[in-house]
Amino acid sequence: MTTLLITHPDGLNHVTPPGHPEQVARLEHVWAALNAPAFSGLMRAEAPLATDEQILRAHPRSHIDAIRAAAPTDGTRSLDADTHMSPGSLSAALRAAGGNVAAVDAVMAGEAKNAFVALRPPGHHAEATTPMGFCLFGNVVIGARHALEAHGLSRAAIVDFDVHHGNGTQDLVWDDDRIFFASTHQSPLYPGTGAAHETGAHGNILNVPLPPNTGSAAFRQAFEGLVLPAVDAFAPELILISAGFDAHAADPLANLNLTEDDFAWATARICDLADTHAQGRVVSTLEGGYDLQALAASAAAHVKVLMEHSG
Numbered sequence: 001m002t003t004l005l006i007t008h009p010d011g012l013n014h015v016t017p018p019g020h021p022e023q024v025a026r027l028e029h030v031w032a033a034l035n036a037p038a039f040s041g042l043m044r045a046e047a048p049l050a051t052d053e054q055i056l057r058a059h060p061r062s063h064i065d066a067i068r069a070a071a072p073t074d075g076t077r078s079l080d081a082d083t084h085m086s087p088g089s090l091s092a093a094l095r096a097a098g099g100n101v102a103a104v105d106a107v108m109a110g111e112a113k114n115a116f117v118a119l120r121p122p123g124h125h126a127e128a129t130t131p132m133g134f135c136l137f138g139n140v141v142i143g144a145r146h147a148l149e150a151h152g153l154s155r156a157a158i159v160d161f162d163v164h165h166g167n168g169t170q171d172l173v174w175d176d177d178r179i180f181f182a183s184t185h186q187s188p189l190y191p192g193t194g195a196a197h198e199t200g201a202h203g204n205i206l207n208v209p210l211p212p213n214t215g216s217a218a219f220r221q222a223f224e225g226l227v228l229p230a231v232d233a234f235a236p237e238l239i240l241i242s243a244g245f246d247a248h249a250a251d252p253l254a255n256l257n258l259t260e261d262d263f264a265w266a267t268a269r270i271c272d273l274a275d276t277h278a279q280g281r282v283v284s285t286l287e288g289g290y291d292l293q294a295l296a297a298s299a300a301a302h303v304k305v306l307m308e309h310s311g
């Protein structure tokens with residue numbers, strides 16, 4: 001088996017206002033990094049459009065209808081101060097969600113050991129009925145619910161190491177004891193959620209807030225001491241990763257001091273748990289990361305580890 005890279009040109013058609021950090025160039029830099037010779041062994045596929053049925057596993061019909069209605073025919077439309085849509089945004093968002101579904105299908109079928117979905121807009125801030133934080137749909141949760149409901153799994157875990165708390169993911173899985181959600185994130189920082197006492201209706205959420213200027217050693221200690229044992233105890237049959245790379249020291253939107261080596265280390269530890277509990281099945285999805293060079297280097301380091309664990 002191998003590692004599957006899922007992406008689509010529609011990801012370039014989600015155009016944000018000039019100067020916005022969640023920009024088209026993010027995906028272009030990730031693609032360039034993953035087109036290097038070291039990644040010639042990747043299996044590659046284009047993301048399908050998510051169906052309404054798939055999105056309805058995470059969001060009510062009213063949310064889908066509202067996003068469709070907000071899509072402009074020209075220019076950009078602001079859903080809030082940070083979150084915008086252009087004429088290509090709806091298809092890009094449907095590909096990002098559909099890419100997660102397709103990645104789950106491929107990994108569950110044994111066509112790939114693991115997968116990385118390189119698309120945008122990101123998803124972990126999208127709450128059940130509220131697009132926010134650059135996000136329209138809860139891409140990773142849509143993938144997790146697809147694994148549970150279409151493939152008959154009983155337990156899936158989501159590990160989120162984006163520098164911002166995945167409030168949307170937390171909102172969507174709060175009452176679902178089949179999904180364990182673990183998040184490391186800077187606090188205080190947008191969106192202001194993710195306190196340690198937020199544990200979900202079934203104790204199925206673990207938040208590990210990190211103070212500004214946290215570096216590699218403290219991050220790894222928190223990850224190894226809290227996140228990994230909790231995921232291990234849950235014994236998931238599939239692990240999904242919200243792979244945000246904005247905890248990098250170079251990122252302009254936050255103040256953690258991680259490097260691409262830290263993301264590679266965390267990825268390897270997650271893959272080890274997947275080998276133990278989930279037949280190695282990992283589906284990772286791009287979330288944040290706003291320094292273009294750091295994003296490209298971190299995504300490359302992340303995918304390299306996925307490939308090393310896909311044999």
